[in-house]
Amino acid sequence: MNIDTSRPYRSIWQLTWPQILMMVFNFLIGVADVAVCGRIGREAQAAMGLVAQALFIFLTVAIAVSNGSVAALSQSLGAGKLRRAARYGGLCLLSGAALGALAQAGGLAWRDGFLGLLNVPAPMLGPTREILTVFLWLLPINYLFIITSAVLRAHKLVMAPLYSMGLVCLVNAWLDLGLGLGRFGLPEMGYIGVAWSTFASVSGGLALNFWLMRRAGLLQASMFPPLRWVRRAWYYMAKVALPSGLMQVVWHSGYMVLLAVIGGLPSGGVEALAGFAAGARIESGVFLPAFAFNLTASIMVGHSLGAGDPAEAKRMGYRIWLLGTGLMSLLALALWPFLPELSAAMAPDPVVAAETVSYLRYNLVAAPFSCTSMILAGALTGAGATVYNLVVFAVSIWCVRLPVAWWLGWRAWGTADGVWLSMLVSQAFQASALLVVYRVKNWARFAMTKPRSFRE
Numbered sequence: 001m002n003i004d005t006s007r008p009y010r011s012i013w014q015l016t017w018p019q020i021l022m023m024v025f026n027f028l029i030g031v032a033d034v035a036v037c038g039r040i041g042r043e044a045q046a047a048m049g050l051v052a053q054a055l056f057i058f059l060t061v062a063i064a065v066s067n068g069s070v071a072a073l074s075q076s077l078g079a080g081k082l083r084r085a086a087r088y089g090g091l092c093l094l095s096g097a098a099l100g101a102l103a104q105a106g107g108l109a110w111r112d113g114f115l116g117l118l119n120v121p122a123p124m125l126g127p128t129r130e131i132l133t134v135f136l137w138l139l140p141i142n143y144l145f146i147i148t149s150a151v152l153r154a155h156k157l158v159m160a161p162l163y164s165m166g167l168v169c170l171v172n173a174w175l176d177l178g179l180g181l182g183r184f185g186l187p188e189m190g191y192i193g194v195a196w197s198t199f200a201s202v203s204g205g206l207a208l209n210f211w212l213m214r215r216a217g218l219l220q221a222s223m224f225p226p227l228r229w230v231r232r233a234w235y236y237m238a239k240v241a242l243p244s245g246l247m248q249v250v251w252h253s254g255y256m257v258l259l260a261v262i263g264g265l266p267s268g269g270v271e272a273l274a275g276f277a278a279g280a281r282i283e284s285g286v287f288l289p290a291f292a293f294n295l296t297a298s299i300m301v302g303h304s305l306g307a308g309d310p311a312e313a314k315r316m317g318y319r320i321w322l323l324g325t326g327l328m329s330l331l332a333l334a335l336w337p338f339l340p341e342l343s344a345a346m347a348p349d350p351v352v353a354a355e356t357v358s359y360l361r362y363n364l365v366a367a368p369f370s371c372t373s374m375i376l377a378g379a380l381t382g383a384g385a386t387v388y389n390l391v392v393f394a395v396s397i398w399c400v401r402l403p404v405a406w407w408l409g410w411r412a413w414g415t416a417d418g419v420w421l422s423m424l425v426s427q428a429f430q431a432s433a434l435l436v437v438y439r440v441k442n443w444a445r446f447a448m449t450k451p452r453s454f455r456e
Contacts, residue, residue, distance in 0.1 A: 028173070029169050048131060048191065061143070061245055062100065064244040065143075071383070074301075074302025093148070115132070134198075141206055153295060160213075167204055265410065301379045306448070314438075316379075328370075332367035366423065372431035376431075392434050392437065404418075
């Protein structure tokens with residue numbers, strides 16, 4: 001799919017809508033797992049939800065490498081350096097396989113210590129350990145699935161990862177019901193069957209990604225570069241991936257501390273935690289389009305920089321920001337009257353439902369700021385300027401959100417509303433800071449350059 005500079009908004013939408021559907025499929029996978037485990041038992045449902053959240057820690061490296069691959073590949077393709085792009089694709093696959101194996105080995109060795117850090121209640125310990133074990137065995141496959149999807153997106157083959165994610169969603173739902181609940185003539189295995197359903201479905205998605213890459217001519221022996229090339233090329237990948245990975249750590253660790261702040265509120269801590277869980281699940285579904293615009297910004301900004309046109313790259317980022325923020329603000333406005341009904345569907349307890357409504361109101365008001373952060377962070381990722389994202393997100397979470405949450409929640413107000421307001425304040429700060437960086441800083445200098453000694 002070529003970028004039509006005369007009709008940029010059409011090109012933006014052509015790249016974005018398949019990625020929105022891909023995000024929806026990814027969201028439904030998690031919903032299916034938790035819903036089926038809910039029919040098996042409370043401990044199984046809680047264990048699946050806990051492991052699903054904890055898994056983000058193990059996937060941090062894969063997400064970082066995928067960001068590095070999008071930046072390197074998009075810029076190489078924009079510059080017309082097809083051989084360099086092919087080699088970066090091979091480097092991404094080799095890196096994903098190696099790092100996935102290392103994460104798996106470390107996770108299996110540290111499994112019991114990790115569960116101890118999570119302070120898992122005794123009734124949940126058995127199911128949590130078994131589910132975590134299956135997911136750890138899945139890690140190398142999951143790494144390669146994430147990275148192959150990123151490689152396909154960087155080539156603007158956005159329909160390919162949509163097909164594979166759709167396959168994962170369908171197979172996962174079928175096997176969840178089959179192996180989890182004994183439907184369709186399959187053996188009833190309970191919560192461990194749900195875990196193995198995820199293993200089988202992601203494996204199928206990876207196989208389809210490889211087939212689609214081969215069909216597009218992206219999977220060939222020549223894509224795997226010689227060691228001398230790898231030593232030089234990995235520097236740029238690492239320069240993009242390392243800040244991106246650290247940002248994920250900063251983000252998720254900040255959320256863990258925020259949960260501790262919520263749980264320690266002077267009153268209503270349990271209800272606030274439950275409201276946070278329900279509200280965050282609804283919010284994650286609402287903001288799926290914003291994540292898709294984030295991916296589109298990475299691709300299009302990277303291609304424009306690779307083509308040697310930083311001015312067009314900057315304009316493209318602004319266009320995606322205006323379109324994405326406008327659409328998400330309208331969506332938030334349309335959902336506002338229905339927040340009580342949405343909250344009641346996710347949280348039958350009236351007190352928890354009321355807390356969920358409060359959480360959603362603050363976060364929907366923050367929608368323009370949240371979308372600004374997501375989209376501009378995606379644009380900076382496409383440019384390779386992930387260090388700016390790391391600094392802005394770290395300051396926003398650790399110097400604004402958490403101190404304000406503690407002061408309002410524990411001292412000034414003593415309620416969860418203080419925590420929800422801190423999220424709004426930090427999103428406003430974060431969006432403003434990223435907008436200043438995008439407008440003022442020379443982030444195009446982080447784009448790939450070709451040293452004289454660097455030979456393709």
